[in-house]
Amino acid sequence: MISTDNGTTWTSRTSGTSNQLKGATFGNNTFLAVGDSGTILTSSDNGTSWTVRTPAKSEVVNGITFGNNTFVTWGYSGTLQTSSDNGTSWTWHETNIGAELGAGTFGNGVFVLKSRDYGYTLRSTDNGTSWSVDRDYQLSCGSSVTVLTYSE
16 A cells, blocks of 8 residues: 555555465665565555566565664564665675564664563664664563664
8 A cells, every 4th residue: 555645645556466465665766565484575656566576585574664874674483684776686684683673763763672582672873784682581581572673
């Protein structure tokens, strides 16, 4: 679905995949949508048509964000991928946390991802090339993070 009037009305579009889509973002005049089985779709014509892209690995992708000319996806078992060419190609990053990543954002030059459970926070200040991992054990039991945002 797309809107050209700030969400007042919506128009249905065909994505070209039968996989469930779980996240979308916009950057560099390109829309990207992500979902099950590593689905990554791009559109450079405001969502009229979509191109299926090949992920670095076919893992479930829960979300995507954009910042500083870089797209970052996240998903199951700490899966993490980056693209600096508008989603055409992807680089896999191993996190070794074994926890599902559920939310992410970009702000103030930093990508921040949170695990759904287990209290993990991942941060990157170099456009996703390297990631620091912290764990807050107070958030590791019973918390489920699914939305994260940045505000100045």
